[in-house]
Amino acid sequence: MAGQALNGPRWQHWLARLWLVAAGMLMLLPFWYLLVFASHDSASIFNLPPPMLPGRQFANNIATLSATPFWSALGNSLYVTCVGTVLSLAVSALTGFALAVYRFAGQRMLVALALLAMLLPPFMTVLPYFFWVNQLGWVDQFRAAYMPAAVSGMGVLLMRQHIAQGIPQALLDAARIDGCNEWQLFVRIALPLCKPALATLAVICFIATWNSFLLPLVVLPSPEHYTVHVALRAMQGASGGDWGGVMAGALLAIVPTLIVLALATRQWRSVLAGNGMHEH
Amino acid sequence: MSGTRWAPYLFAAPFFVLFLLFVAVPFAGSLWLAFQHGDAVAGLAGLRPAGWQNFRFAWHDPLFWASLANTLVLTLLAGIPQHVLALALAWAIYTRLGRLSGLAGFVCMLPYVTSSIAIALVFMTLFSNEFGLLNQMLARLGLGTVDWLHDAHWIKFSIALLVIWRYTGWNTVLYLTALQNLPPHLLDAATLDGATGWRRFRSVVLPQLRPMLLLGGTLTLIGGCQLFDEAFILAPDGGTTQSALTTSLYIYRLAFINGDMGSAAAMAWLLLVSTVTLIVALNLLGKERAWPGRH
Amino acid sequence: MNTQHRLRPVLAACTFFLLSAVHAGQVLTVAVFPKLDEAVKLALPAWQKLHPDVRINLATLGYADHHNRLVTQLAGKSGVPDLVGIEANYLGRFKAAGVLTDLTAPPYLAARLRPLFVHYAFEQATTGKAIYALPADIGPGTLFYRKDVLDRAGLREADLTTSWEGMLAAGRKLKAATGQYLLANAHDMKNLYLRANTAEGEGIYFDHNGRPAVTSARFIKAFELARTVRKEGLDARVTPWTNEWTAMLRSGKVATVPSGSWFAGQLESWAAPNTGGQWRAAPLPAQRNAAWGGSFYAIPAQAANKQLAWEFMQLLSADSKIQLAAWQAPALQAFPALNSAMQDAYVDAPMPFFGGQPARKLWRNAAQATPATRLDRNDPLAEEQVNAALDAVLFNDKDIRAALADAQKQIELRLRQ
DSSP states (O other): OOOOOOOSOHHHHHHHHHHHHHHHHHHHHHHHHHHHHHTSOHHHHTSSSOOOSOOSOHHHHHHHHHTTTHHHHHHHHHHHHHHHHHHHHHHHHHHHHHHHHOOOTTHHHHHHHHHHHHHSOGGGGHHHHHHHHHHHTOTTOTHHHHHHHHOOHHHHHHHHHHHHHHSOHHHHHHHHHTTOOHHHIIIIIIHHHTHHHHHHHHHHHHHHHHHOOHHHHHHOOSGGGOOHHHHHHHHHHSTTOOHHHHHHHHHHHHHHHHHHHHHHHTTOTTTSSSSOSOOO | OHHHHHHHHHHHHHHHHHHIIIIIHHHHHHHHHTTEEOOGGGOGGGOEEOTTHHHHHHHHOHHHHHHHHHHHHHHHHHHHHHHHHHHHHHHHIIIIIGGGHHHHHHHHHHHHHSOHHHHHHHHHHHHOTTTOHHHHHHHHTTOOOOOTTTSTTHHHHHHHHHHHHHHHHHHHHHHHHHHHTSOHHHHHHHHHTTOOHHHHIIIIIHHHTHHHHHHHHHHHHHHHHTOOHHHHHHOTTOOGGGTTOOHHHHHHIIIIISOOHHHHHHHHHHHHHHHHHHHHHHHHHHHSSOOOSOO | OOHHHHHHHHHHHHHHHIIIIITTTOEEEEEEOTTHHHHHHHHHHHHHHHOTTOEEEEEEOOHHHHHHHHHHHTTOSSOOOSEEEEEHHHHHHHHHTTOBOOTTSTTTOGGGGGGGBOHHHHHHTEETTEEOOEEEEEEEEEEEEEHHHHHHTTOOHHHHHSOHHHHHHHHHHHHHHHOOBSBSOHHHHHHHHHHHTOOTTOBSSBOTTSOBOTTSHHHHHHHHHHHHHHHTTOBOOOOTTSHHHHHHHHHTSBOEEEEETTHHHHIIIIISGGGTTTEEEEOOGGGOOOEEEEEEEEOBTTOSOHHHHHHHHHHHHHOHHHHHHHHHOTTTOOOOOBHHHHTSGGGGOOBGGGTTBOHHHHHHHHHHHOOOOBOOTTHHHHHHHHHHHHHHHHHHOOOHHHHHHHHHHHHHHHHOO
8 A cells, every 4th residue: 555645734745755856866867877878989978077968879889889799798698697587486486485384394494594595795605606616517607607596595585474474374275175286286376476576586686697797707708608797897898998888788788677677566566575574 | 194294395405405506515615715725726726724824814914804894884884874765765755656656666776776887987977086076066065075085084985875875775665665565554543643744654654664674774784794896886996095995895805816715715704703793783682672652 | 030930940840730730710719908909909910821710719808807707717627718818916826826837848948938038027927947928018117207397396307316315305396396296195105116126036025035025124215215205295195096196197296107118108098198298207216127017928727729829829929020019009009028029120219298208218228127026926915915004104103114014924924824
C-alpha cells in the first residue's frame, strides 16, 4: 500500500517535493554526463570547463568502438552474466526451499555458510581462486567467471525468508495428500509464489556479475574472452585511448542492467523488506 | 515419509557442492596463504611457510593501522548520512509519490548500476581544483575553494560523498519496500490520534523499521569495511600522507604491486575479524531499548 | 649496423626449417601496456615480411591492469602470452619469481647481445649470469626546468646543477625573486637524491647483497634535503600526476621536474602542451646520472611459441631501424637502448619544445654514464615504507634517523623468512 494521504501544512508539501526533485536530479546528474561525454570526441571531453550538453559525435564514437572487440565483449558479458544469474537463481531457490520447508540435521550450519559467503571481501579470494581455477584447467574459460556468481549467500537467505513467510505449511501438506512429491511441491507451488523474490535476486546477481572487473580480468586473459568492462578498460589503456568511444561504450554497457532493472521493479515490491532477512 | 527425510539434502546439495568448490576452497586458500610467504607471480611453487610472520608484520605495521582507522572513519562518514538521507527520501517517496514510486525506485538504483569508469570521469570533473563544478560554485558563493582531492582531510569527505551518492538510492529502495510492507492500519490509527508529520514518522514508523535499519546498517558496515572502488577512483595512490588508504586498497597494493601475498591474506583476515566484531556490536546495540516509541 | 643480419645465421641454424614450414598460420600473442603497443605496431610491417603466416595478436591493457594480470598469468598453465612487456618497476619481481625464460641458454644465447645495448639497461635485465629480458626503451634521468622562470630570478642552469646545496640556494632565490616553487613536492627531492646517488650494483633501497639500506647516509641526506625544501617552502606541496600539478607546470609555478627523458613526450603532448620553447633539460645535479624508468621485453617460461617470440623480440629490441623508428615516432619518442640507434644523427636534432636544445644528446651521454643499479623484487615494499617515513618527518616532525630506523625495521620484518 503506497501513498498515504497527507494532511500536513502546505509548506511541508512543497519542501518534500523540492527534496524529491533535488535528490532525483543528483542521482541523474552523472547519468546525464555519461550521455554528454558519449556524444563528444576525446578532445572536447577534456576541455575546461567540460561540455554540459550532448554533442554530435555519438555515431562516430560508436564507429570507433566497433573497430575494437567491444561488441564481442558485450556478447561475452551477456553470456557470463545470464548463465551466472540463472544458476544463482536455481541454486538459491532450491536451497532456500530446503531451509524453509524442512527440518534437518546440518540446517543451522548451512545458514551459517550462506552468511559466511556474504561476508567475504570478493577480491580477498581472487588470488587463491585463480590458483584453484588454474589447477582445474579452467583459465580462459567462461565457466571460471560465472561459477562463483552461482553461489550467493544473500540469495539463499532471501529465498528462505520469502518461502518461509509466503508459503504456509498447510498448503504444502495438502498438496502432499493430493499426491505431489517433494520435487513437484517445489516446482508447482514454491516457484510460482517466489517470483518477486526471484526478480529481486535476479537484479542483484545480474548487476554484481555484469559489473565485476577483477575476476574476469584475471581468469579470462585472451582478448576474445574479454568481458565488457575489461574491454572498456583496455580501450582506455591503449595509447591514444579514445575517451569518446570509451564513454559511448560505458553508456551501452549499462543498457542491459537498465532493462533488467526495469523488468524487475514491477515485481520486487515488498520483497527485500518486511519479510527481510533480519531473523537469523 | 522417506521423501521428506532425503529431500532437503538433495535440494541443498547443489549449493553445498558449489559452495565447497567456489567459496570454501578459495576461502581456505586465503587462510592458508596468510601463513605463507611469497609472490603470486611465482604461483604456488614460490610459497614458503611463514608461521605467524605475516600477522606479526601486520601488527607492527603503522600503515595497516592507519588504513583501518581510515576505513572506519570513511564508513561512518559515508554510512550515517547515507541512511538519514535514504530514510528521508523513502518517506517522501512513500507519502508523496504514490503510483510513481516504482519509477522513483528505478531512478534510485541508477547510481548503483552506472559503471565505475563513467563515475570516475564525472566525479573527477566535479572535484577538480581549478575547474571543478564544486569549486566554481563555492567561488561564486564567495567561499574559498577546497582542494577536494589532495588535502589530507578533504579527500575523506570527497570519497564519502561519492559513496553516499552511489548507495543512498539503494538504501532508499530498501526502506521503501519496508514502508510498503507496513500494515496500513498502523498509519491510519496514528493519523486519527492526531500524530502528523515528524511525530508520526518518529513514534510510529521508525520503530517499525528497526529490523530494516539493522539490516541496512549491517550491509553498509560490510560494504564500508570492504571499501575499495570509490577510494581507488579518487585516490588510487592512497592520497596525501595516505589519508585515503583504506584497508582493502592496502591489501590490494600488497598482493598485486608489492607481491606480498601472505601479508595481504593475513590483513584480509584481520579485516574480516574486525568486520564481524563490528556487525555483532551493531546488532547488540540494535537489540537494546535505545529506540523511541512504543511496542 | 643492422643486428638482424648478424643474428640471422645463428638463428637459421636452429629455426629456419621450423619457421618456414611448421609455423604456418600460427598466432603470436604479445601482451603490452601503452605506449609499447605503438612500438609493436611499428614493427608489424617488418614482421609480416619475415613471417607472412604468423599473425601478431596484440593484447594491450593499461599500465596497472597489464601488470596485475601478469601477476597471475605468468604462473598459469594456459593463456600465457608468448611475449610480454614489463616496466622497470616490476622487472625485479618478475625476474625473482622464475617465470621468465633465461635467455643465456641455446637457442637464444643472448649474452652475445650485451655489447649492443647501453650498459645499465642490459644489466638491469639480468640476475647474476641469467638474462631474463631485453631492453625496449630507457629513461635516463634528467632535470627539466623552466628557462623563462629561471631568467626572471636571474638564475642560470649551472646554479641548479652544480651541487645539491646549490640547488637549494637556487630554490631560495627563485622563491624570493618570483614566488615560484623549485619543486612540486618534497618527495621529488628525496627521490631525485636517492636515485642519483645509487652506485653500480646497488639497489635504490637495498645494498649489493639485497639487505635493506634505508638507514644509510644516502637516505639521511635525501631526507634532510627534502625536509629543508618543505620547511623553507620551496615545494608547491602538490601530488605529481594530478590536475593541480599539470596546472602548475603550465603556469610556471613549479620551475623544475626531475624525471626520465620520457617525460619530455608527456610534457609536450598533454601535461603542458602550450609551454613550448620555455623548457630546457639539464643533467642531474652534482654530475650524477640515474636510471629513471624504462621498459623491457621478456618471454614467459610457460610461453608456447618461444622460438617465434625470440625472433620478434629481437626485431623489436635489437633492430636499429625499428628502434630508430620508435624513437622518431612523435606519439612514442621511445629513447632507444640500442647503441647503434643512439649513434644516429637524430641525436643532434634540435628539439623545438626545448627552445631548439638538442636534448637527446644530453640524454644519450647520461645514459652511457649511468651506473647499473639493481632492481630488487622488494623495491615497491621498501618504497612504500620510505614514503611513509618521509611523511612522518614532513607532517609530524619525526626525527629523520628514528623514522628511517622504523622503516628499516618494517622492511626487515617483512623480509625475514
